[in-house]
Amino acid sequence: MMRLQEMPLLSVEGLSRYYGERVGCRDVSFEVYPGEVLAIVGESGSGKTTLLNCISTRLEPSTGSVSYRMRDGAMRDLYRMSEAERRLLMRTDWGFVHQNPADGLRMTVSAGANVGERLMAVGERHYGRIRDTATHWLSRVEIAEDRIDDQPRAFSGGMRQRLQIARNLVTGPRLVFMDEPTGGLDVSVQARLLDLLRGLVNDLGLAAIVVTHDLAVARLLSHRMIVMKDGRVVEEGLTDRVLDDPQAPYTQLLVSSILQV
């Protein structure tokens, strides 16, 4: 029998999404395995967010299918599940890190509650344990213990992003979606966040799909890469191979337009 590790966790087949006449993404297929980090890169408007939203059930595809391996080993088509099943999956098995932390956090409740809330959503009721776990996760993302009762409104951009990550990882998801997780942050803050993400992904053996237009982020975080242009996949492969020996004309342009990654 094949071990679960050797079977895909997520499988996307022939996925397209149109906005009326306009193409969001077209005929995209790929798989993600447990513990694997996949980067989706491409210029603005190439369809990265559309694709990410379609595979995370936040946006209905026009055609194609997205299947996910449930904890019992069965592969299920996400768009044939009931809404209730999908919601449970999003709460228990998945994380979603938004570019803008305000979209993924509740800005008017404390940092501790932002993390604790997710635990309660998966059934934890014991106040002491929730607070301990929240404290532990805040320290894992390098937020000082004495900030646990502060609201994220009082946090810097980098701290908010780290809090959003803690909120997403506290429930032990198997798959995390990230849309430009370091976008909008200063370079030095980005470096710290990237380093933190890299450590967490390794330690927890998470699978992740990271949308970024920053090739250095892709280099540092991902095992595999997909390059998109005009809604289509133009190249995919091992991250260092795609960056050091790009084959598609568009990937060569993308790699040559940056100083060094």
Next chain:
Amino acid sequence: MAVRARALSKTFCMHLQGGLELPVVDGAAFEVRAGECVVLGGPSGAGKSSILKMLYGNYAASSGEILIRHGGELVDLVAASPRLVLAIRRETLGYVSQFLRTVPRVAAVDVVAEPLVLRGANTAVARERASEMLDRLNLPQRLWQLPPATFSGGEQQRVNIARGFITDHPVLLLDEPTASLDAANRRIVIELIAEKKAKGVAQIGIFHDEEVREAVADRIIDVRGFAPARAA
């Protein structure tokens, strides 16, 4: 036999230069046995690094095959999926590049320990082994906890060597590991290579330094033998 290249070719297609075709390697064929250190020789630009990068899966081969003994099986790296290439790198294939690619905020000792940790070693044990390697390569102890980004060329290179030599990968690729080292540290690298040979590791390297090459090479393969025919 640990590694065998057959009819291995590489042509770069430069789309930004109007699709210019740049053939750099044509029909490379060689074998490397366990315990052997083979040196790729030839002038600058002859394609030595390109061959080594294809052997690591970092450059895509245009045609041909690279058979490598991985977990008791012969696998063709050219046809392998990205996931298989990563597994081969984790278990079988080590690589010391010419320059260290630094990761922000990761301490030198952890950079060195990482390949062991990725293979499932306990972090404390891996750090201990990493410290031994750094000590052996004479990297001052005050640098161990610092990220290598600000290190000198020779210090970075020693971190890189420690990282490459720390595992017991059965195949090791070396791209000018001694280029920026002083004589004392060059001799340590020569020792490290000899120890790997004694353990049956197959090594394929590029060494510009004559003294190092003489000391480590069991055979020299002149890559000019794989030069593409020049269009007249």
